Amino acid sequence: MSLFGSLKRSSVRALALAAFLSAALLFTSPANAQTISAVMHSALRVLDPVITTAHIVRNHGYMIYDTLVATDANEKIQPQMAEKWVVSADGKTYTFTLRSGLKWHDGLPVKAEDCVASIKRFAEQDKMGQIMMTLVADMKAVDDKTFQIAFKEPTEVVLTALAKPSGLAGFMMPKRIAETPATQPIKEHIGSGPFKFVAAEFKPGIKAVYEKNKDYVPRSEPASGNAGGKVVYVDRVEWVTMPDHMTTVNALLAGEIDYMEWVPFDLLRMVEGKKDIKVSVIEKQGFQTMYRFNHLHPPFNNKLIRQAAMYAVGQEDVLKALVGNPKYYKTCPAVFGCGTPYESSAGADMVVPSNLEKARELLKQAKYDGTPVVLLQPTDVITIAAQPVVIASALRKAGFTVDMQAMDWMTVVTRRASMEPPAKGGWNLFSTNWLIVEIMDPLRSPIAAANGTKAWFGWPDVPKIEELRHKFVRTSKPAEQKKLAEDIHKLVIDEGVLMPLGQFYIPSAYRTNLTGVLESPVPFFWNIRKTGK
Amino acid sequence: MPTYIARRLLATIPVMGMVAVIVFAILRLTPGDPAAIIAGDAATAEQLERIRHHMGLDKPIYIQFILWLGQLLRGDLGLSLISGVPVVGMIADRIGPSLALGMSTIVFTVIIAVPLGVIAAWRQGTLLDRAVMAFSVFGFSVPIFVTGYLLIFFFSIGLGWFPVQGYKPLAAGFWPFYHRLILPTLALSTIYIALIARITRTSILEVMGEDYIRTARAKGVKESAVLIQHALRNAAVPIATIIGIGMAMLISGVVVTESVFNLPGLGRLVVEAVLARDYPVIQGLILLFSFIYILINLAVDILYTVFDPRIRY
Numbered sequence: 001m002s003l004f005g006s007l008k009r010s011s012v013r014a015l016a017l018a019a020f021l022s023a024a025l026l027f028t029s030p031a032n033a034q035t036i037s038a039v040m041h042s043a044l045r046v047l048d049p050v051i052t053t054a055h056i057v058r059n060h061g062y063m064i065y066d067t068l069v070a071t072d073a074n075e076k077i078q079p080q081m082a083e084k085w086v087v088s089a090d091g092k093t094y095t096f097t098l099r100s101g102l103k104w105h106d107g108l109p110v111k112a113e114d115c116v117a118s119i120k121r122f123a124e125q126d127k128m129g130q131i132m133m134t135l136v137a138d139m140k141a142v143d144d145k146t147f148q149i150a151f152k153e154p155t156e157v158v159l160t161a162l163a164k165p166s167g168l169a170g171f172m173m174p175k176r177i178a179e180t181p182a183t184q185p186i187k188e189h190i191g192s193g194p195f196k197f198v199a200a201e202f203k204p205g206i207k208a209v210y211e212k213n214k215d216y217v218p219r220s221e222p223a224s225g226n227a228g229g230k231v232v233y234v235d236r237v238e239w240v241t242m243p244d245h246m247t248t249v250n251a252l253l254a255g256e257i258d259y260m261e262w263v264p265f266d267l268l269r270m271v272e273g274k275k276d277i278k279v280s281v282i283e284k285q286g287f288q289t290m291y292r293f294n295h296l297h298p299p300f301n302n303k304l305i306r307q308a309a310m311y312a313v314g315q316e317d318v319l320k321a322l323v324g325n326p327k328y329y330k331t332c333p334a335v336f337g338c339g340t341p342y343e344s345s346a347g348a349d350m351v352v353p354s355n356l357e358k359a360r361e362l363l364k365q366a367k368y369d370g371t372p373v374v375l376l377q378p379t380d381v382i383t384i385a386a387q388p389v390v391i392a393s394a395l396r397k398a399g400f401t402v403d404m405q406a407m408d409w410m411t412v413v414t415r416r417a418s419m420e421p422p423a424k425g426g427w428n429l430f431s432t433n434w435l436i437v438e439i440m441d442p443l444r445s446p447i448a449a450a451n452g453t454k455a456w457f458g459w460p461d462v463p464k465i466e467e468l469r470h471k472f473v474r475t476s477k478p479a480e481q482k483k484l485a486e487d488i489h490k491l492v493i494d495e496g497v498l499m500p501l502g503q504f505y506i507p508s509a510y511r512t513n514l515t516g517v518l519e520s521p522v523p524f525f526w527n528i529r530k531t532g533k
Numbered sequence: 534m535p536t537y538i539a540r541r542l543l544a545t546i547p548v549m550g551m552v553a554v555i556v557f558a559i560l561r562l563t564p565g566d567p568a569a570i571i572a573g574d575a576a577t578a579e580q581l582e583r584i585r586h587h588m589g590l591d592k593p594i595y596i597q598f599i600l601w602l603g604q605l606l607r608g609d610l611g612l613s614l615i616s617g618v619p620v621v622g623m624i625a626d627r628i629g630p631s632l633a634l635g636m637s638t639i640v641f642t643v644i645i646a647v648p649l650g651v652i653a654a655w656r657q658g659t660l661l662d663r664a665v666m667a668f669s670v671f672g673f674s675v676p677i678f679v680t681g682y683l684l685i686f687f688f689s690i691g692l693g694w695f696p697v698q699g700y701k702p703l704a705a706g707f708w709p710f711y712h713r714l715i716l717p718t719l720a721l722s723t724i725y726i727a728l729i730a731r732i733t734r735t736s737i738l739e740v741m742g743e744d745y746i747r748t749a750r751a752k753g754v755k756e757s758a759v760l761i762q763h764a765l766r767n768a769a770v771p772i773a774t775i776i777g778i779g780m781a782m783l784i785s786g787v788v789v790t791e792s793v794f795n796l797p798g799l800g801r802l803v804v805e806a807v808l809a810r811d812y813p814v815i816q817g818l819i820l821l822f823s824f825i826y827i828l829i830n831l832a833v834d835i836l837y838t839v840f841d842p843r844i845r846y
Contacts (some may be wrong), residue, residue: 242795253697415564446577
């Protein structure tokens with residue numbers, strides 16, 4: 001009896017029973033649609049791009065929603081749904097005019113009142129949006145195609161807030177949906193973007209399906225960054241969730257999927273050099289890896305001890321452990337990222353090399369009493385599991401007592417929100433990563449804020465930084481903005497608000513029958529042509 | 534017997550009640566925050582608090598328990614905290630692949646493992662017996678994910694005979710459905726074939742020394758009939774027990790297999806729900822698994838009476 005023969009016979013009974021019990025089995029795809037099958041960096045479960053800053057939900061947002069304005073590949077703000085905007089002579093009033101022919105996926109026209117409602121909901125949740133709203137005097141629809149935002153004082157924050165792709169992107173929704181309270185998830189997923197969401201085929205954590213929006217009128221300019229013409233060449237895009245990276249790579253090699261958003265560094269060898277596979281870094285600015293001190297409790301409520309830790313840890317050591325291949329990382333002292341308009345190298349001697357002598361000297365000066373550093377190590381997220389190990393080793397060499405506690409990421413996110421002392425369930429130090437596009441200026445970076453208990457976890461309290469950030473909102477002069485960002489960078493490093501650990505780039509891999517894949521901060525599926533089904 | 538079955542089924546109610554209380558308590562004592570999964574990494578403590586309030590996670594634990602119990606008594610497992618989808622619907626969506634894989638594995642295992650064990654016992658001490666036992670040790674020692682990757686490497690990437698991953702419902706056609714189940718079934722079966730073949734061999738060897746076997750042989754009964762009608766039937770009780778245990782163990786086995794072969798089943802749902810602290814989904818799944826365990830135990834107990842008429846309840 002052959003193995004497969006016996007298997008086939010033995011399974012007939014199982015199949016009959018399975019057929020009986022599995023009435024609610026899954027879905028099939030239209031047979032003749034040209035489909036891109038993609039495995040994204042994580043599973044899509046939440047669908048409201050305003051309630052969460054999760055990247056996968058933002059990426060979903062870009063599929064089905066459109067933005068009023070957008071940043072191009074050179075970080076210049078361009079009109080998108082807006083045909084144009086006009087700024088009043090005093091710089092206080094912005095008048096936006098919508099493009100003609102814009103339609104929601106339910107066929108209704110996009111109106112100015114929809115945009116006003118969408119901006120209000122977005123601004124309630126988004127950090128930069130909240131700053132913007134403190135300056136808004138009035139926001140109203142003038143007619144179906146025009147709306148106005150009047151500010152109490154001149155500012156350009158509205159354009160930056162609505163054009164940026166992270167933390168929250170300024171997606172436009174129909175008014176009836178945008179009126180959902182910002183803390184409650186929306187129930188309908190109707191946008192005006194280049195793809196329509198196929199709700200009937202959505203299986204949270206398994207599969208999300210998008211079909212081409214045939215009514216979408218792309219802009220005439222070529223696609224660039226988040227801006228330009230969003231021309232869709234395929235019928236469908238399916239985001240398939242695969243929990244195992246090795247399986248995903250195998251599926252790509254076998255041609256079962258077309259696109260893998262993130263290839264883990266240790267599996268790159270399997271896809272590099274294969275003739276049917278292209279490996280490329282799509283997100284050119286990459287990620288910043290960093291760590292954060294808890295400013296509320298000893299030992300890191302002492303500036304000298306924070307600085308001692310910063311001198312102790314060397315970026316190269318961390319990046320070698322995290323990435324390994326120098327092609328995909330570089331050291332970078334810049335709080336707002338390297339390769340960005342506000343890049344700065346001030347304080348590089350403190351954050352880039354490891355200087356154990358200096359660290360020991362500072363510890364002595366600070367009279368460090370051996371208070372243990374409770375360091376949280378998430379073991380289930382590969383992009384943040386290595387950093388704590390290297391940090392712990394460096395701190396121990398410098399003379400710190402380190403209590404590294406291994407846990408899953410969910411426990412880290414709970415622990416880091418605790419303001420209790422480390423001995424009572426709190427913490428002293430943890431590490432995480434940010435897309436550069438999320439932290440590239442003093443306003444959008446949640447980790448540069450230093451307004452005490454209102455700041456991001458770690459709660460640094462440096463009033464001077466907040467003062468400079470407020471000045472940054474109110475100026476539109478590039479030279480002045482650059483100077484303010486430089487001053488903030490220096491303060492952030494000096495006060496140990498955050499510790500940059502360098503920059504890294506995660507490559508994507510896709511079958512060579514896909515062409516036109518855009519380099520952008522978000523994996524976009526417009527502009528892509530596919531040969532074959 | 535019907536009274537016995539009814540009594541056993543009634544006994545499941547307090548057991549399930551206990552399971553519900555314990556699961557609820559353990560989950561709430563475990564660190565984790567579903568609001569943090571929804572809000573994302575950049576959310577502030579203030580935003581998290583607002584989401585927790587909306588989800589009702591800021592209510593005292595006993596209030597949350599009473600609300601959940603009320604839902605449960607109405608037959609409602611609640612909504613997923615993360616996706617907002619009804620838990621019952623999520624389980625219905627995911628049960629198909631797990632059932633198909635589980636049943637395919639059990640049927641294949643029984644068809645292969647029991648004859649292997651019988652043959653090994655029949656040919657005790659020969660090369661064949663040693664080969665079966667060597668396979669058993671190998672099958673029991675190699676982790677499922679290693680077997681899975683090896684199968685994918687040889688049969689999917691190398692020979693291109695099977696897809697690497699994925700699942701098609703039966704509605705998509707018999708071959709697309711079955712084609713994708715073959716490698717996962719092989720990977721998952723290995724450990725159960727090893728276990729059941731060993732137990733079968735041991736049970737048969739014990740029986741083969743009994744007087745009635747010698748009598749049957751003395752009467753000139755064919756060796757195959759001795760093995761199947763006399764030896765196997767009398768060795769069936771421990772074999773049925775181990776098959777029952779194997780079926781219960783399958784629930785944990787499918788978690789790894791479903792991940793390696795990307796089958797969207799209940800095993801994966803458990804892992805996803807635990808990592809996201811999606812309490813209603815975890816609670817619903819554990820209740821379902823507990824119920825399945827109870828049913829399997831009941832079925833095995835009833836099977837004893839079929840194999841051994843001396844057993845009466």
